[in-house]
Amino acid sequence: MAWPLGLLCAAAYWSAAAAADGKAAGPSEALFLVQIIILVIVGRLLGEAMVRSGQPSIMGQIIGGILLGPSVFGLLAPGAQAALFPDGDAQKAMADAVAQLGILFLLLLAGMETDLGLALRLRRAAAGVSLTGIILPFALGFALGELVPAALLPDPDARLVTSLFLGTALSISSVKIVASVVREMDFMRRNAGQLIVASAIIDDTVGWVIIAVTFSLAQSGQVDLTTLAKSVIGTVAFMALSFTVGRRIVFEVIRWTNDKFKSDLPVLSAIIAIMGAMAIITNAIGVHTVLGAFVAGILVGQSPILTKQIEGQLRGLTTALFMPVFFGLTGLSTDLSVLGNPSIALLAVGLIVIASVGKFAGAFAGAKFSGFNNAEAIALGCGMNARGSTEVIVASIGLSVGVLDERLFSVIVAMAVVTTMAMPPTLRWALKRLPMRDDEKNRLELEAFEDSSFLSDFERVLLVTDQSSSSDLAARVAGHFAAVRNMPVTVLAVDAPDGRVRADEQTAEADKPAQRVSDRVREIADGAVEAASKEGSEVTSDIHVSIRDKDGKLEDVLADTAEKGHDMMFVGVEPTTAEKGGYSENLSTMIEAFEGTTALVASRGRIPSSDTQLRILVPVSGTKRSMKSAEFACVIAKASGAAISAVYFQEPGQAVSLSRVSDTGNVHRAAFHRIDQIAGFYGVEVEKVVSQGPSPELAILTHARKGKFNLIILGVSRRTGTILSYGTIADTLLETADRSFVFIET
Numbered sequence: 001m002a003w004p005l006g007l008l009c010a011a012a013y014w015s016a017a018a019a020a021d022g023k024a025a026g027p028s029e030a031l032f033l034v035q036i037i038i039l040v041i042v043g044r045l046l047g048e049a050m051v052r053s054g055q056p057s058i059m060g061q062i063i064g065g066i067l068l069g070p071s072v073f074g075l076l077a078p079g080a081q082a083a084l085f086p087d088g089d090a091q092k093a094m095a096d097a098v099a100q101l102g103i104l105f106l107l108l109l110a111g112m113e114t115d116l117g118l119a120l121r122l123r124r125a126a127a128g129v130s131l132t133g134i135i136l137p138f139a140l141g142f143a144l145g146e147l148v149p150a151a152l153l154p155d156p157d158a159r160l161v162t163s164l165f166l167g168t169a170l171s172i173s174s175v176k177i178v179a180s181v182v183r184e185m186d187f188m189r190r191n192a193g194q195l196i197v198a199s200a201i202i203d204d205t206v207g208w209v210i211i212a213v214t215f216s217l218a219q220s221g222q223v224d225l226t227t228l229a230k231s232v233i234g235t236v237a238f239m240a241l242s243f244t245v246g247r248r249i250v251f252e253v254i255r256w257t258n259d260k261f262k263s264d265l266p267v268l269s270a271i272i273a274i275m276g277a278m279a280i281i282t283n284a285i286g287v288h289t290v291l292g293a294f295v296a297g298i299l300v301g302q303s304p305i306l307t308k309q310i311e312g313q314l315r316g317l318t319t320a321l322f323m324p325v326f327f328g329l330t331g332l333s334t335d336l337s338v339l340g341n342p343s344i345a346l347l348a349v350g351l352i353v354i355a356s357v358g359k360f361a362g363a364f365a366g367a368k369f370s371g372f373n374n375a376e377a378i379a380l381g382c383g384m385n386a387r388g389s390t391e392v393i394v395a396s397i398g399l400s401v402g403v404l405d406e407r408l409f410s411v412i413v414a415m416a417v418v419t420t421m422a423m424p425p426t427l428r429w430a431l432k433r434l435p436m437r438d439d440e441k442n443r444l445e446l447e448a449f450e451d452s453s454f455l456s457d458f459e460r461v462l463l464v465t466d467q468s469s470s471s472d473l474a475a476r477v478a479g480h481f482a483a484v485r486n487m488p489v490t491v492l493a494v495d496a497p498d499g500r501v502r503a504d505e506q507t508a509e510a511d512k513p514a515q516r517v518s519d520r521v522r523e524i525a526d527g528a529v530e531a532a533s534k535e536g537s538e539v540t541s542d543i544h545v546s547i548r549d550k551d552g553k554l555e556d557v558l559a560d561t562a563e564k565g566h567d568m569m570f571v572g573v574e575p576t577t578a579e580k581g582g583y584s585e586n587l588s589t590m591i592e593a594f595e596g597t598t599a600l601v602a603s604r605g606r607i608p609s610s611d612t613q614l615r616i617l618v619p620v621s622g623t624k625r626s627m628k629s630a631e632f633a634c635v636i637a638k639a640s641g642a643a644i645s646a647v648y649f650q651e652p653g654q655a656v657s658l659s660r661v662s663d664t665g666n667v668h669r670a671a672f673h674r675i676d677q678i679a680g681f682y683g684v685e686v687e688k689v690v691s692q693g694p695s696p697e698l699a700i701l702t703h704a705r706k707g708k709f710n711l712i713i714l715g716v717s718r719r720t721g722t723i724l725s726y727g728t729i730a731d732t733l734l735e736t737a738d739r740s741f742v743f744i745e746t
Helices: 003-021 029-052 057-068 078-084 090-111 115-123 122-146 155-169 175-184 191-220 225-260 265-284 289-299 309-334 336-340 340-369 374-381 388-402 406-432 440-454 471-482 508-534 552-564 585-593 624-640 665-684 696-706 729-734
Strands: 461-465 489-493 545-547 570-572 597-602 615-622 645-652 687-692 710-717 742-745
Touching: 029 057, 029 090, 029 155, 029 309, 057 115, 057 309, 057 406, 057 645, 078 309, 078 388, 090 265, 090 289, 090 309, 090 388, 090 696, 115 552, 115 585, 122 155, 122 191, 122 461, 155 191, 155 340, 155 388, 155 406, 155 597, 175 191, 191 225, 191 289, 191 340, 191 388, 225 265, 225 289, 265 289, 265 309, 309 388, 340 374, 340 406, 340 461, 374 406, 388 406, 461 508, 461 552, 471 489, 471 508, 471 597, 471 624, 489 508, 489 552, 508 545, 508 624, 552 585, 570 585, 585 597, 615 696, 624 645, 624 665, 624 710, 624 742, 645 665, 665 687, 687 696, 696 729, 710 729, 729 742
Parallel strands: 461 489, 461 570, 489 545, 570 597, 615 645, 615 710, 645 687, 710 742
Antiparallel strands: 597 742
């Protein structure tokens, strides 16, 4: 801390000297930079200290601002504090502009972290906990505002609006802090943990709608039916349009920007533009811009092509700059010396007690009404009692529109700090008391698979096709992945084997092959979704299929698509083999040019027109490579209802007998146990068989013919060298297989 404090002192001295020389009469860019640097450094250091002590980092940033403000630094060195953070409107406006951007970015990030799927899955119980947890503290806060002496109000004539802000500030939880503590305790997949987070999500979402309406009333200065109706109707219409038409628009804007732009970070710019546009819309209908930013974050977070890299870039910008500046300035505006006034101190204590008791009691009652036991209800009550950033933003809005003054603002910030710092230890204590239920244990075993899943690392599929039968099979496989794994698919049509259609010609005829394949992918995916919904399974209905023009050399196009986030390529082109053996030159070129993972799809023999008639054979050997191919096969079986069989192939001397799994020894038991985990995760049944033969490749084909399997899925690894090779087994199957296969690089 020594060098930051030295920097602070030097900056304060410089600012004071500049003011004395008359150089600081107007806004100073240098002073603005010093303020930002100080807030970032102090916020980072104290935030780190908070994290190490088990508290949220934003508490350190708020406390850092309080230390730099009139409460501490202003008492110790009032001249230096005034010089470093002068009261001049022009100078304050510069830092406030960054803070206002910070609010929008914070809400954007909060929206991106909002898991609406979780809230929808637990909607009944979560809605009960959330609504009772909002109504009770809101009513208590509103009543407190109505009973506060007029001398403590900034405008006694606007008491009703002030009461609404107090009720709102007491009633909303901070989903970011709640989720971080639940995640830290490894309770994110436990029943209570999921319900706490889902309730906080609903809490946060409803809260920002309440804030938007309250802000509209605050702007008008009075409550009348016209203003209220305009705010409510405008908010409802905005939300309805956002989650229908707007959702598709946001997806397409992000996809189009990602695929078409070649400059650095285009998607980040698109996200900022989306956030700004939606914030402007909410401002135009008379509600606060925070609602637009929050909803924009939800829509952006649901975008199927939002890569982890893009999300990390946005998070880094917000965490490194906007959060410490906004929360630091919030602390600067907080004057804890007002607590020296007995009336203000009593109000602060009352606010903290009402906030804590009201939120705990409301959430506890909602949990009990939903059928949870006392231990779970206590955990829910403790978890919902964190205010954090949410209340700070509410207080900042109230201060900006004049319904709160510095005294009430400081009291609300103090309440937010106390309740937020009390929440982590109480929630940890409550969660430790919860025993593991049997259904939780079973679900955790299944869901833990997702963390180590081979396919969970992939985000976007590139489907390379021509007009061959392999092209159709690849389209069917891609449709299965679009349905089960919610992976967007981009179709790239290359020259057909006989050269009848050139996909790089800008004509209507050239677009037909890609469009036909795109329609085929969507047809397969929609069919899988419909079949799953009839069975009661949860499969996404958001199918995203786009077309990429072959607007250059094939190698350059493939390299560019990999840079745009396509990390898995399904190749369904013919011929697959060269005249002299091995892989065809065109196929080798494509696989070499694409930097992601390739799945080579080849149609051989008779492939059934109905996916339900597929019979999939997955050769396994206990290696990680074969387990990954088994997961690939389970996705297809999940979407299509196909039969799937995993066959363990051993050397002749290793097998005890040729029998069903119940009679086998220990050599392959671990492999079959992993197969059961994979199959259980996807909800499919896998027949498990042990076999042997003089060579693995011959044994595979023999078993495929005897069992009438029509699709072989094999995990492969690309061998080093100038000639494409996947090893002896795969290369031999390429030459000799009389039925369809998929080679998936693992």
